[in-house]
Amino acid sequence: MSHTAECIFCKIVAGEIPCLKVFEDDAVLAFLDIGPLADGHVLLIPKRHYERLDAMPADAASELMQHLPRLAAAVLAATGADAYNILVNIGPVAGQLVMHVHVHIIPRANGDGLGYRWSAKQYQGDRGKQLAGQIASRLA
Amino acid sequence: MSHTAECIFCKIVAGEIPCLKVFEDDAVLAFLDIGPLADGHVLLIPKRHYERLDAMPADAASELMQHLPRLAAAVLAATGADAYNILVNIGPVAGQLVMHVHVHIIPRANGDGLGYRWSAKQYQGDRGKQLAGQIASRLA
Numbered sequence: 442m443s444h445t446a447e448c449i450f451c452k453i454v455a456g457e458i459p460c461l462k463v464f465e466d467d468a469v470l471a472f473l474d475i476g477p478l479a480d481g482h483v484l485l486i487p488k489r490h491y492e493r494l495d496a497m498p499a500d501a502a503s504e505l506m507q508h509l510p511r512l513a514a515a516v517l518a519a520t521g522a523d524a525y526n527i528l529v530n531i532g533p534v535a536g537q538l539v540m541h542v543h544v545h546i547i548p549r550a551n552g553d554g555l556g557y558r559w560s561a562k563q564y565q566g567d568r569g570k571q572l573a574g575q576i577a578s579r580l581a
Numbered sequence: 582m583s584h585t586a587e588c589i590f591c592k593i594v595a596g597e598i599p600c601l602k603v604f605e606d607d608a609v610l611a612f613l614d615i616g617p618l619a620d621g622h623v624l625l626i627p628k629r630h631y632e633r634l635d636a637m638p639a640d641a642a643s644e645l646m647q648h649l650p651r652l653a654a655a656v657l658a659a660t661g662a663d664a665y666n667i668l669v670n671i672g673p674v675a676g677q678l679v680m681h682v683h684v685h686i687i688p689r690a691n692g693d694g695l696g697y698r699w700s701a702k703q704y705q706g707d708r709g710k711q712l713a714g715q716i717a718s719r720l721a
Contacts (some may be wrong), residue, residue, distance in 0.1 A: 461713035464720045473713050476701035481712050495653040496668065506646030512673050513635040513671070515719035519712060524672025527634065527684075530699055531653070532664025535689040536696050544667075549675040556676050557668055561616035572621050572659060573601035573613050579655035580604045 450541035454488045464512060468504045471512055478547050478555055483510060485544040490572035492540045493531050505544070513546055521547035526556065592683035594628045604652060611652055618687050618695055621660035623697045625652060625684040632680045633671050643682070653686055662688035666696065 452458040455470065460472035463483060474482040487505050497505075512534045513525055526543040530536035549555060566571070593612065600612035603623060614622040627645050629721040631637045637645075654667055668685040670676035689695060704712070 461709050463713050463716040473709055478701060481716065495650050495657065497650045499647040499650060502650050503643040503647035507643035508641040510635050510637045510639060510642050511720060515716045517635065518719050519715035524675035526675050527668035527669035532689065534691055535664035535666050542609040551674055554700065555698050558695050560694065561618060566688045567602050569613055574604050575620060575659035579658050580651060
């Protein structure tokens with residue numbers, strides 16, 4: 442869970458690799474994605490190395506995510522965008538390329554061709570109720 | 582910013598519309614998406630009506646997002662998935678259909694055809710530096 446020598450985001454935090462920083466405090470760093478999907482595409486990361494969001498303590502997640510409203514507002518103001526997606530990919534199958542938790546803020550515009558692939562299903566029979574119970578029991 | 586009579590999520594919070602609840606406390610509610618992209622697709626919402634994440638106070642965002650690690654872990658445990666996306670759509674152009682902030686937790690599997698459409702660009706010349714400065718100046 443600590444700094445890993447091979448982690449590119451840990452190297453950015455350590456100042457060993459440059460970034461286009463937009464915000465920093467003791468616990469977090471925000472900078473422009475070097476391969477932006479849109480102008481002003483920002484990454485928000487915890488300075489401490491966590492590979493997965495589900496492995497972060499609640500207070501660390503809270504400390505990270507509390508910055509999203511202000512960051513998003515600043516990105517919109519600077520880019521003139523009105524809409525955006527917040528995206529976190531956890532696990533290679535979900536698109537996580539850097540194994541250090543990062544939150545994407547992606548400004549959106551009409552016809553930009555971005556967005557999440559949407560293909561909604563429906564639960565059959567009791568499947569939904571069953572799943573909700575299984576998830577809820579782990580949170581009780 | 583308060584309860585709006587027409588908001589479907591406010592009605593779910595008020596118990597006027599049923600949901601498949603997985604977690605609840607004083608400030609937040611989590612339930613299965615009724616049109617899931619994958620089994621165990623969960624929505625996490627603040628009980629108070631906020632239309633946009635960028636309009637939420639930092640502490641409200643924090644209060645909401647602190648639950649993501651535990652919720653995600655429970656979804657993974659219940660579904661057997663190993664990967665997931667966290668997604669928030671803000672603004673109709675970004676795919677927001679219900680105008681009450683909601684955080685998607687979407688379990689992922691190999692070959693599910695989901696995920697974010699990725700089409701990375703590069704900043705030309707000083708454009709990145711300029712944008713970073715414009716965003717940073719609003720956060721200073």
